Structures are given as C-alpha cells and as structure tokens.
Amino acid sequence: MTRVVFVLVPSLHLLDLAGPAQVFSTAADLGHAYPLHYVADDADVPTAQGVRLHAGVDWPDLTPADLVVVPGWRSPRLSGRPPLSRRALDRLRAHHTAGGTVASVCSGADVLGRAGLLDGRRCTTHHELQDELARRYPRAHVVRDVLFVEDGRVVTSAGIASGIDLALHLVAGGHGPAVAARVARAMVVYARRNGDESQASAMLRHRAHxxxxxxxxxxxxxxxxxxxxxxxxxxxxxxxxxxxxxxxxxxxxxxxxxxxxxxxxxxxxxxxxxxxxxxxxxxxxxxxxxxxxxxxxxxxx
CATH class of the missing domain: 1.10.10.60 (Homeodomain-like)
Structure with missing residues (x-):
C-alpha cells in the first residue's frame, strides 16, 4: 500500500491535482491500494479555476513507502511569497530524508526547491517557468522539453496534464507497465511515459490508440x-x-x-x-x- 498525500497551495490548478489523483484512484479501483490524503496550511484552499477545496491541516504519519505530491498553482512567476509554510517544507524534506518519494507538477517544483530537494538533481517544470527555476536554484539541473524527470526519489513534471504522465510512471514503477496501461485505458488517455530518457515500455508505447x-x-x-x-x-x-x-x-x-x-x-x-x-x-x-x-x-x- 502506498499512501499518496497531496499538499495543496492557494490558487492551485485543478488538473494538476485531479489528473494524478484520478490515476491513483483508478489504480485503487483495479485492486492496488493508494489511499489519498489532502493537506494544506489552511483548511480552505482557493483554486485557480474558482472552486474552493477543503483539506486537512494535519499530515498523516508517513512511511518510506508513501508518496507526497505538490500540484502547481497559477503564477506567471515563481518568485514572491513562499506558497507553503516552513513547517510544511520541513515535513517534505523529512519525508524524503526518511526514504520517501516526493513529486511535483508544474510550478510545484518551486516548493521542492524551497525544501532543498532540487540541489544537485535533475528536474523540470512548465516550459514557461524553466528559466526562472534554473535561476532560482542554480545547484539544480533543469531538464527542458520533457514530461517528467526522476532523480533520487524526487520526481518533477512539466505543466498541467503532465501530472497524469508522472502518476502513470509511478504506478508502472510500483506495479508494472501492464497495470499502468490498464489505468490509462480506463481513463481514456494515451499511456505515455516519455520522460527524460527512453523509458517507454513496449506495453505502454503501443497503447497510444x-x-x-x-x-x-x-x-x-x-x-x-x-x-x-x-x-x-x-x-x-x-x-x-x-x-x-x-x-x-x-x-x-x-x-x-x-x-x-x-x-x-x-x-x-x-x-x-x-x-x-x-x-x-x-x-x-x-x-x-x-x-x-x-x-x-x-x-x-
């Protein structure tokens, strides 16, 4: 069982959250346990699309088998007020230090950077934010024009819908590409896994129909x-x-x-x-x- 904890920030993009959540939920429907949790600094979370979400303010107890995901938010730039509290950043860093995996969608990479998790690692983000991410975290290696990058249990993805690809990649890693292909088919999406290198399995590569x-x-x-x-x-x-x-x-x-x-x-x-x-x-x-x-x-x- 892998617990998936989504860390919500103000003005988050709904698809950054809903895409990965749907992947893990569908995998659970197929018999692979992925309990979903939603946490935030404040219980009331406004989204970029106008829907307000309600999240818990207390994090569940995590194990190294669990995954923490930070969806992106609407922002023309990464700079400005930190999107998460120091306490939340500490929790992210502690989870990774304990052997857990952390992931981000789009501008969520900035949160991982603030937590010190991009230093010395390959990472990516939305194409409009890549230059700023590279300037902001000079010790990170920003990989351009890819859907996602995985490096040392830190998984970052590009903009919006690429969170689906990231989640399918993680499901394939945990349960095999056949399960990921079934999830993609149930969601009626192309089963892509073209991240930063040639990692598309034959099962997924030929499911794009x-x-x-x-x-x-x-x-x-x-x-x-x-x-x-x-x-x-x-x-x-x-x-x-x-x-x-x-x-x-x-x-x-x-x-x-x-x-x-x-x-x-x-x-x-x-x-x-x-x-x-x-x-x-x-x-x-x-x-x-x-x-x-x-x-x-x-x-x-």
Missing part, C-alpha cells in the same frame, strides 16, 4: 506473453475473425500481434539479463524454447 478490440488483445498478450498464443485465441478476445484482428492490430499499433509479443519477451529478457541472469535462463523465463531466438531479436535491436 483508442481501439477497444485491440486493447483487449493487448490485455491478453500482456498477461500471458510468455505462453504460446494462437491467433484464434486473440481473435476470440477481440470478438472478430483472425484476419480482422491482424488488420486492426496492425492499424492501431504498427505491429503484428506476434511482433508485439516478441517485444514484450525481449524487454523482459533484457531486464533479467541486466540483473545478472544468463541469456539462456532469460530466454526460458520469457517463453523461448532456447536462446537462439532471443539472440536474434537482441541482434536485430
């Missing part, structure tokens, strides 16, 4: 990619003929079902090999009869 029949086929392959999967079984999952499922799958993903399954096997095998497993053992673990096919796929790149 809205074809429900193809999603059902991918759900089956994701769950059983180490097994032989006859085209007839995939067609049954899609509710159409074998010829039609091949055509729909190719149109939605640019791949055949077999090639998609091979990519999942290859990705998992590379992960095992990176952890010290031999090529032969990795090949068997992902469903290949021997290592020859795995070696061919690795050579193909």
């Amino acid at each position: 809205l074809d429900d029949a193809v999603h059902r086929v991918q759900d089956l392959i994701d769950a059983r990619f180490t097994e032989p999967l006859p085209l007839a079984a995939l067609a049954a999952a899609a509710g159409c003929s074998e010829r039609t499922v091949t055509r729909l799958f190719g149109r939605a993903t640019g791949l055949t079902p077999l090639r998609y399954q091979q990519l999942l096997r290859l990705e998992r095998a590379e992960n095992l090999i990176g952890r010290g497993v031999t090529v032969e053992a990795a090949a068997r673990a992902v469903g290949f009869g021997d290592a020859r096919m795995l070696r061919r796929l690795r050579a193909r790149g």
Whole structure:
C-alpha cells in the first residue's frame, strides 16, 4: 500500500491535482491500494479555476513507502511569497530524508526547491517557468522539453496534464507497465511515459490508440506473453475473425500481434539479463524454447 498525500497551495490548478489523483484512484479501483490524503496550511484552499477545496491541516504519519505530491498553482512567476509554510517544507524534506518519494507538477517544483530537494538533481517544470527555476536554484539541473524527470526519489513534471504522465510512471514503477496501461485505458488517455530518457515500455508505447478490440488483445498478450498464443485465441478476445484482428492490430499499433509479443519477451529478457541472469535462463523465463531466438531479436535491436 502506498499512501499518496497531496499538499495543496492557494490558487492551485485543478488538473494538476485531479489528473494524478484520478490515476491513483483508478489504480485503487483495479485492486492496488493508494489511499489519498489532502493537506494544506489552511483548511480552505482557493483554486485557480474558482472552486474552493477543503483539506486537512494535519499530515498523516508517513512511511518510506508513501508518496507526497505538490500540484502547481497559477503564477506567471515563481518568485514572491513562499506558497507553503516552513513547517510544511520541513515535513517534505523529512519525508524524503526518511526514504520517501516526493513529486511535483508544474510550478510545484518551486516548493521542492524551497525544501532543498532540487540541489544537485535533475528536474523540470512548465516550459514557461524553466528559466526562472534554473535561476532560482542554480545547484539544480533543469531538464527542458520533457514530461517528467526522476532523480533520487524526487520526481518533477512539466505543466498541467503532465501530472497524469508522472502518476502513470509511478504506478508502472510500483506495479508494472501492464497495470499502468490498464489505468490509462480506463481513463481514456494515451499511456505515455516519455520522460527524460527512453523509458517507454513496449506495453505502454503501443497503447497510444483508442481501439477497444485491440486493447483487449493487448490485455491478453500482456498477461500471458510468455505462453504460446494462437491467433484464434486473440481473435476470440477481440470478438472478430483472425484476419480482422491482424488488420486492426496492425492499424492501431504498427505491429503484428506476434511482433508485439516478441517485444514484450525481449524487454523482459533484457531486464533479467541486466540483473545478472544468463541469456539462456532469460530466454526460458520469457517463453523461448532456447536462446537462439532471443539472440536474434537482441541482434536485430
């Protein structure tokens, strides 16, 4: 179980908050516990969109497994009055020091900077605020034109909707990309994970479509990619003929079902090999009869 604590500041953007909250809530609906908490310096929190929110003023007891998220707020500049009290900043810093993860959306990176959590780390924020963030925290390395950056249990994301990508990334890290893909599908959003480096898994990279029949086929392959999967079984999952499922799958993903399954096997095998497993053992673990096919796929790149 991961408790998610949202730290609310005056004039926060609703989507900065609601996007990640919806991701974790949907993951909970799928059986992965993410209790949500909302705290603020003052119980009454005005938002940039005019809705007033009510939050607790007492933080829950946190463990290293928990996540603290600071949504962004409406501000043309980062400078000015600190958006959070020194007490709240101390709580943020203490949570990270104890081994916990902290995250921000958009201008929320300024709060992490005020807490001293950006020093020596890569980070990002909304493109209109990147220059100011770099000036304000010269010991931070501001990465530009990315959706999110993770460095030392400090996760920062760009503006507004990128909080969804950040949250999907964290769900994928905790429960695997298949769960993140299911969350994205339930939310009817593209399952993106293109952060500061190539970290888009095959499961998520090829989910950027809205074809429900193809999603059902991918759900089956994701769950059983180490097994032989006859085209007839995939067609049954899609509710159409074998010829039609091949055509729909190719149109939605640019791949055949077999090639998609091979990519999942290859990705998992590379992960095992990176952890010290031999090529032969990795090949068997992902469903290949021997290592020859795995070696061919690795050579193909």
